[in-house]
Amino acid sequence: MNRAQADVLIVGGGFMGASAAFFLRQRGRSVILLERQLVGQQASGTNFGNVRRQGRFLPQLPLANRSREIWGRLPELIQHDAEFLMSGHVRVCYREEQADQFETYAKEAAHYGLKLDLLRGDALRARFPFLGAEVLAGSYSRMDGHANPRLAAPAFARAAARLGAQIVENCDVVRVEKEGAEFRATSADGRTFHAPVLLITAGAWGNLLSEQFGEAVPIAVNGPQMAVTEPVPYAIQPVVGVSSPQIEEVVYFRQVARGNIVIGGCARAPAYLDERRAKVLPQSTLLQFRQLQRVAPMLRRLNIIRVWSGVEGYMPDDRPIMGASGTTSGLFYAFGFCGAGFQLGPGVGDTMAELIDTGATSTPLEPFDIRRFAASRGTSPAAPVTSRVA
Structure with missing residues (x-):
């Protein structure tokens, strides 16, 4: 059985996972990013491409502002502009x-x-x-402004790989678990990946992984x-x-x-x-x-x-899940962005890298804590909440 080891294991190779891998490598953390298909193939690559801050939930604006600052520096950061146009x-x-x-x-x-x-x-x-x-x-x-969603996540993944991150595509993770001080992710073909820190950025599939740690959410x-x-x-x-x-x-x-x-x-x-x-x-x-x-x-x-x-x-409250697990030390989440995550992508990766690396972040994440759904666990998924802003 093949085994791979890193400081941080990321499951989900969309925009959030790819940008987190990049910023973690900038901080010197070794990273393995696992993607079931190809990086950016799902919602990160098929969305509208809006890079907007206005109309967001107000407490989300610090995250959106952090992300917007990064959007303006893409060429120097990752050697690609993702066709961002202000x-x-x-x-x-x-x-x-x-x-x-x-x-x-x-x-x-x-x-x-x-x-x-x-x-x-x-x-x-x-x-x-x-x-x-x-x-x-x-x-x-x-x-x-706007950018090309087909280009953004792959560009961050390539930049992360240039810094030494392991990007593993066509890797279908079927089980995640924690044994002692380490997490283990097992793929359908029997490969295992190990790290003391696990970040789940699996988009619409995030609940299938979070529920393995007792944190099912009504997505x-x-x-x-x-x-x-x-x-x-x-x-x-x-x-x-x-x-x-x-x-x-x-x-x-x-x-x-x-x-x-x-x-x-x-x-x-x-x-x-x-x-x-x-x-x-x-x-x-x-x-x-x-x-x-x-x-x-x-x-x-x-x-x-x-x-x-x-x-x-x-999510039923139209807010993502982002931050540390409420049940398992070393476990972090960033998923469920309700169709409005593209602009946030670089900021989410930077914020999660800061949180994982230092134990804190300068960007407030309290409204996005997964524990807000603790009282409703065990119920069937709620109907989607319609976004009223575009």
Whole structure:
């Protein structure tokens, strides 16, 4: 039986795991990262690519700010920019009550260092002339933007490998356990991997591992709905997202430099852990296109050329699980990012590396502690909570 040893064992090779491996190696910790398929193949590589801070749960902004600072340094850190573009991000709405919420949020977010410009009427149309007549107000974050999710996690994994991390792909971990002072992960083909520290970054599959340590969580699994249009001349710089209490109105889109419009939102579809697949429903694509035209009428004549989805895990309170285990020393988690983890990826890796290496972190993690679900363990997974922000 093959055996491998390191200071830290990471199970899950998405964005969180790959970035954690990189930052742990920067701190001198030896790392083995295990991925069932290929790095970044699941939700980390199939998401919308939004690098936004505004609209987040306010106590999450310190983490988002930490991550945004890293996004701006990707070329010097990992020798790849993941096509990050500081395009700006504008949230828009159709109703007065949503516009009022924009104002409240902007005041509160300012305390976390996030500056937002609030726009209405002529000022809104002058800044974003592509917006439709129904759009009432907008909240603009100049420092936000977008990147290519297909590139980000693999780029961090390659950078981690250059620093000496062991990246093991096509490694299906079937069991994790702690024996004495060490954790052991066993793969389906009989390989074992050992370390005194275990970090679980397995996304929608995270609960299958955390429950092996008595920490089952009510995670729901769904597939975000994505589409992309044919390329057209570049005309829309910011990422655009609709904020609404109605999920069918929550569409978001961005135009990449080559001209295609990437679209997400409006609905979620079934996803299947055993198949490692999520479905795209035709009615979701049609709904997205209708809502896209409502926000930006100039896009009504475009052709959609591809649709896709990914397997994503959603927590009932719309907050991830991140931090130390409540039952097992040396065990840490970072999963369940509820479809909003892409922007956080570099910050999550940096924060978890700091926590593992020093025993503490400068970024508050209390709202994301897995122990908040301790009272509900043993119940069936809760229905997904619909995100109202894009």
